[in-house]
Amino acid sequence: MGNCMETEGVVPLNNITFDPKMINHSIDLYFFPGSPPSRATLMLVKALGVKHNVKTLNLLAGEQMNPEFIKINPMHTVPTINDNGFILWDSHVIMKYLVDQYGKDDSLHPKDAKKGAIVNHRLFFSATVLFPRLQDYCSPVLFGNQQPDSSKAEKFEEALVFLDGFLKNQPWVAGQQLTIADFSIVAIIATAEAVMFNIAKYSNLSEWYHKVKNAMSNYGYEDVNQAGADAFGAMFKNKLK
Missing domain, CATH: 1.20.1050.10 (Glutathione S-transferase Yfyf (Class Pi); Chain A, domain 2)
Structure with missing residues (x-):
């Protein structure tokens, strides 16, 4: 996936795909559509080209309180990611991690x-x-x-x-x-x-x-x-x- 050319010019997205050695690697993203932080994280995942499984939790039905999810995130918040056993929550922290881990450069969060x-x-x-x-x-x-x-x-x-x-x-x-x-x-x-x-x-x-x-x-x-x-x-x- 290359850089996206938009009507208003070149948008400097990272658009990374995985190294061939990681072809079967994907992350789990726990998500709720009504949550702005969830949506921001999922759009970034797509922008980076990270393979992912979306695991939707219905917060209105209390699914975030399921024991299985509490084991992963005791604060029971979305978004949460599971990257091959590395668990992280808070959208801002997740997005910084994803850019650091999978971005081809630092344009989405400069190291400067x-x-x-x-x-x-x-x-x-x-x-x-x-x-x-x-x-x-x-x-x-x-x-x-x-x-x-x-x-x-x-x-x-x-x-x-x-x-x-x-x-x-x-x-x-x-x-x-x-x-x-x-x-x-x-x-x-x-x-x-x-x-x-x-x-x-x-x-x-x-x-x-x-x-x-x-x-x-x-x-x-x-x-x-x-x-x-x-x-x-x-x-x-x-x-x-």
């Missing part, structure tokens, strides 16, 4: 200290600001029989303002090239749009959003990310009065 620090900054922003604020807005509606809280919506909108600022005068969230930070963040933004946040009103973010959809079109954007976000959005909207 400064460039790599910016990628890490965006990943921490995703993990500690953007996603938690979206969860804080959505979870009471989905699981607490509550209606949307405008103050929580405002907190998430504030995070979108920050993100829009990151994208000023640069094409990708961590600089001049696509990185794992884009995978992480686009899954959250697609989910936010599905629960009716207006992404289009943020000019830099909206431009990036359009571009990243095209860039990831060959890596499951529609059938992995958009489908999962749409399903999440439908559940959310069904709870509205």
Whole structure:
């Protein structure tokens, strides 16, 4: 699988395939379609060309609490990977591992200290600001029989303002090239749009959003990310009065 030529230029994905000695090697990915971190990880796996088995867990039915899964991940979170006995969870850590282990170069997470620090900054922003604020807005509606809280919506909108600022005068969230930070963040933004946040009103973010959809079109954007976000959005909207 070679570099993907998109309508907006060459996208510097790694697109690695396994060494012939590893032709029968594959990783298990424990996944839930409604989970943005799960979707981000699966798209990256596809982008890298890593052979994989998707093991879907229905979190709504409590399948993450099955004893078999608890043995693998006592925190019972998705995504989780099993790479020939090497178990890892947390999407940000998984994505960094996959690039280090299977990427043909470091373009998706640069080894350069400064460039790599910016990628890490965006990943921490995703993990500690953007996603938690979206969860804080959505979870009471989905699981607490509550209606949307405008103050929580405002907190998430504030995070979108920050993100829009990151994208000023640069094409990708961590600089001049696509990185794992884009995978992480686009899954959250697609989910936010599905629960009716207006992404289009943020000019830099909206431009990036359009571009990243095209860039990831060959890596499951529609059938992995958009489908999962749409399903999440439908559940959310069904709870509205």
